[in-house]
Amino acid sequence: MIRLLPVLLAAQLPLVPTPLPPTTPAPAAAPLTLDEVLRASARAAPQIVEALAKVRSAEGRAITADGAFDTVFDAEGRSRALGYYDGTYVTGRATQPLAGNGGYAYGNYRVSRGDFPIYEDEQYTNRLGEVKVGALYALLRDRLIDERRTKRTLAAGDIDIAQFERGAVAIGVQRRAIDAYQNWVAAGLRLRAYRDLLALSESRRGGLARQVQLGARPEILLAENDQNLVRRRALVVRAEGDFAAAANALSLYYRDAAGEPVLVGPERLPTDIGALGGVAVVARGDFVQRRPDLQVLLTRIDQGTARLALAANDLRPRLDLRGEVGKDVGPVGLGGPSRTPLEAAVGFRFSLPLQNRAAKGRIVEAQAELDALSARSRFLRDQIAVEVEGIAIGVGAAEQLAAIADQERQLAERLAAAERRRFELGSSDFFLVNQREETANDARVRLIDAQARIAAARAELAAATADRAALGLVP
Numbered sequence: 001m002i003r004l005l006p007v008l009l010a011a012q013l014p015l016v017p018t019p020l021p022p023t024t025p026a027p028a029a030a031p032l033t034l035d036e037v038l039r040a041s042a043r044a045a046p047q048i049v050e051a052l053a054k055v056r057s058a059e060g061r062a063i064t065a066d067g068a069f070d071t072v073f074d075a076e077g078r079s080r081a082l083g084y085y086d087g088t089y090v091t092g093r094a095t096q097p098l099a100g101n102g103g104y105a106y107g108n109y110r111v112s113r114g115d116f117p118i119y120e121d122e123q124y125t126n127r128l129g130e131v132k133v134g135a136l137y138a139l140l141r142d143r144l145i146d147e148r149r150t151k152r153t154l155a156a157g158d159i160d161i162a163q164f165e166r167g168a169v170a171i172g173v174q175r176r177a178i179d180a181y182q183n184w185v186a187a188g189l190r191l192r193a194y195r196d197l198l199a200l201s202e203s204r205r206g207g208l209a210r211q212v213q214l215g216a217r218p219e220i221l222l223a224e225n226d227q228n229l230v231r232r233r234a235l236v237v238r239a240e241g242d243f244a245a246a247a248n249a250l251s252l253y254y255r256d257a258a259g260e261p262v263l264v265g266p267e268r269l270p271t272d273i274g275a276l277g278g279v280a281v282v283a284r285g286d287f288v289q290r291r292p293d294l295q296v297l298l299t300r301i302d303q304g305t306a307r308l309a310l311a312a313n314d315l316r317p318r319l320d321l322r323g324e325v326g327k328d329v330g331p332v333g334l335g336g337p338s339r340t341p342l343e344a345a346v347g348f349r350f351s352l353p354l355q356n357r358a359a360k361g362r363i364v365e366a367q368a369e370l371d372a373l374s375a376r377s378r379f380l381r382d383q384i385a386v387e388v389e390g391i392a393i394g395v396g397a398a399e400q401l402a403a404i405a406d407q408e409r410q411l412a413e414r415l416a417a418a419e420r421r422r423f424e425l426g427s428s429d430f431f432l433v434n435q436r437e438e439t440a441n442d443a444r445v446r447l448i449d450a451q452a453r454i455a456a457a458r459a460e461l462a463a464a465t466a467d468r469a470a471l472g473l474v475p
Contacts, residue, residue: 124335
């Protein structure tokens, strides 16, 4: 039965060598680089495109807020169709709100024809009409800030918040794109390692079969080799599934010019472990201020300060000063010559809120919101500093582990090569040579995993410090 085992295994198992991925890609399929993935992700990732749309939406709201300062023109006319009096007048008025004050300036033109009753005597003008210009200027309430200017300030803050949130989204997307690329490279290199291990068993099987036929080796060695071959083929199949899944995940970030996902083939896999180097993070001391989430908080504090100032403005008394100059032009009309001389008038309006609990409530609310935002910003600063320090420690530890893993791989490969030579010379047993090979391959895979952890830690550090250049967000 033992003699039939190799024959049965050979009959049941397709021992056709599994083709290895080409070590040298075709000229038309250069290895995929991390920079290429980051450029594609920054250009076409749907999350970034969505964030850009939100920025445009905030800009639209800012235009709406600026509409409060638009020049407004209105016209009015009235004519008596029946009755004793036949007076007709037409009035046109243009009003321009002041950008630096709560008042406004205006210009007015009015012309009339016919007779008016005594109680409408002000409707008379000279034959060519009356021109009037004037302005209202706030001296207390609405002088420094009013609702129109506050809305414009808040809208500008919303634009800044949308841009900072877009930056945070882009950082997160690029961070995940780096992970997807590094996982794809690591999965491909692991697959290559397992295929190399499988190739050793496949290449050894022919020599063992000839030695068994010649009686130089026992048949049990051929069965044992086939057993190792099956186990190693299972490792290859599992690694192939992981590699395909990693390529599928990478397509979420690697997109073509039209924004469609691109499924990268194995021919674009980099040839060495250097592709797992990750991003180069430049150490800078202002990383806290570069964090978009902190900038969002600071902008919200500015908006809260504007709301607080508006609420305090509502507590002030109103004192508005108004000036006006008017002149009738042309021949004297039916109203008489009293309208011909230049007219100038000044006036004021004063009002004082006696309770105004609504404004007092808004002050309390705005102050409480400011206190909460300030406390949150202090905590976020501390959290960012601790987070970055922890990631930096992790990067250093990962680099040390990778150096140790590389030493282990070199030693294991030397031992495996030496054990193969001893086996070929008949000085070693089959179990030991297989053990050495698998130990060397495990060390190779551990080095790949260690390099992948370094790349992931560096990407996390780049995201935590908002290093836009390392994340491929700087043109």
